[in-house]
Amino acid sequence: MVTYTVDQILKCLDKAHRNLDFPGFDNINLHMVSARLTGFRSDSHWIIVFEELVSWYSLAGIQPVLAIYAFSNRSDLENGLVETLFPVEIENEDDWKHTNAIHLTIRGEPLTLDTQSIQRHHNFGFDLLVHLLPEYRTKMLATEKELQLIASNDLLQVIQLDNWHHPDVFGCNYQADRHFQPSDAKSMQMIAKVLVTGDPNIYNPCEESNVDWRKWIK
Secondary structure (H helix, E strand, C coil), X not given: CCCCCHHHHXXXXXXXXXXXXXXXXXXXXXXXXXXXXXXXXXXXXXXXEEEEEEECHHHHCXXXXXXXXXXXXXXXXXXXXXXXXXXXXXXXXXXXHHHCEEEEEECXXXXXXXXXXXXXXXXXXXXXXXXXXXXXHHHHCCCHHHHHHHHCCCCEEEEEECCCCCCCCCCEECCCCEECCHHHCHHHHHHHHHHHHCCHHHCCCCCCCCCCHHHCCC
């Protein structure tokens, strides 16, 4: 028998937002380039994991960062951001500007890029991550082992999304005269139902996906 409800899941996400723990893609301190959502469940526990590949200059300079947030009815997952991983290592961070070449290691795989081939969009760290995305996105996201360290083996993965409508928690809902909350998004409502029922077919996208840096970068 399932011991939690859709409403309890949504209230947990809204509480995280009120505590400024829920990830927003329009964050002025870090810039989202790509993201992934994974849901795990058992009859007694649920977990939603958000992964964000971000440019976070104040934390890591130009080095790409994988920020992982987890929300759950488990007491050890109450604080939102649970992990910051660095799947890309920059070997010549101090002198790449002078050589026009940047030397990277992505999950152990060496790579050298001509910096002049990197299209400019925002700042160099952001532009580097955008450049790597088409070929290396999967490598830069969490491995199955890294996700299981958060979820533990007694929970079953029931949903994983590369595209969804992420709530604009920093935006204003002028009709309701308040900021948007995670529970306002139909995507979050459906994901909560998937977790309660264990049926991934309940998730049927009805809002435009906005997991795309072009929709958020200013």
